[in-house]
Amino acid sequence: xxxxxxxSRYLVKRTGEKVxxxxxxxxxHENMFWYRQDPGLGLRLIYFSYDVKMKEKGDIPEGYSVxxxxxxxxxxxxxxxxxNQTSMYLCASSFSGxxxxxxxxxxxxxxxx
Amino acid sequence: xKEVEQNSGPLSVPEGAIASLNCTYSDRGSQSFFWYRQYxxxxxxxxxxxxxxxxxxxxxxxxxxxxxxxxVSLLIRDSQPSxxxxxxxAVRAGKSTFGDGTTLTVKP
Numbered sequence: 001x002x003x004x005x006x007x008s009r010y011l012v013k014r015t016g017e018k019v020x021x022x023x024x025x026x027x028x029h030e031n032m033f034w035y036r037q038d039p040g041l042g043l044r045l046i047y048f049s050y051d052v053k054m055k056e057k058g059d060i061p062e063g064y065s066v067x068x069x070x071x072x073x074x075x076x077x078x079x080x081x082x083x084n085q086t087s088m089y090l091c092a093s094s095f096s097g098x099x100x101x102x103x104x105x106x107x108x109x110x111x112x113x
Numbered sequence: 114x115k116e117v118e119q120n121s122g123p124l125s126v127p128e129g130a131i132a133s134l135n136c137t138y139s140d141r142g143s144q145s146f147f148w149y150r151q152y153x154x155x156x157x158x159x160x161x162x163x164x165x166x167x168x169x170x171x172x173x174x175x176x177x178x179x180x181x182x183x184x185v186s187l188l189i190r191d192s193q194p195s196x197x198x199x200x201x202x203a204v205r206a207g208k209s210t211f212g213d214g215t216t217l218t219v220k221p
Binding site: 031033040041042043045048058090098099100101102103104105106107 | 144145147149155156157158159162164201203205206207208209211212213214
């Protein structure tokens, strides 16, 4: 069963901590994405990657960075966690080209206290 | 104006009725259109994709696309309580842009 796996379902971190969210896909997808989803704000794109070692800023990249050293793995890094980064984080992947939809991971609910 | 707009919800229909979900988009260069279903507390799941003008049917679901009018719709026939979810419209030109979603409740 093909899937996108996010390392943690729930995570609680303290303000100022460096936080790593991991995402692994087994579908040989070229494209990978990180979103956050908040009530009333919909899905907001943080960063995306079209290929290994490539990254592009999305709509809300401030306070985040990413790493893609291998095709199957895309990591989201919160450099110094803040309470306004409390959210549901969703990783997604797809084949390249506009004809493909996304496969989402199950999400990580991050709470920053 | 948002790039992708969905009809404001929530939408409530009785079991067995047709649910109609609508979406408009602003980028005329968009080529691919998708509908995702998101159950409460879960992640979005791709349920329909459409690329050409007209209708595309998959079981009880029909996606409709009209590029000239820049709208996409999703019809759910014989709605079931298990269809109760938030439905996200997405338009892809490179990366996907998502609407905010319409929450559908199907009442038994």
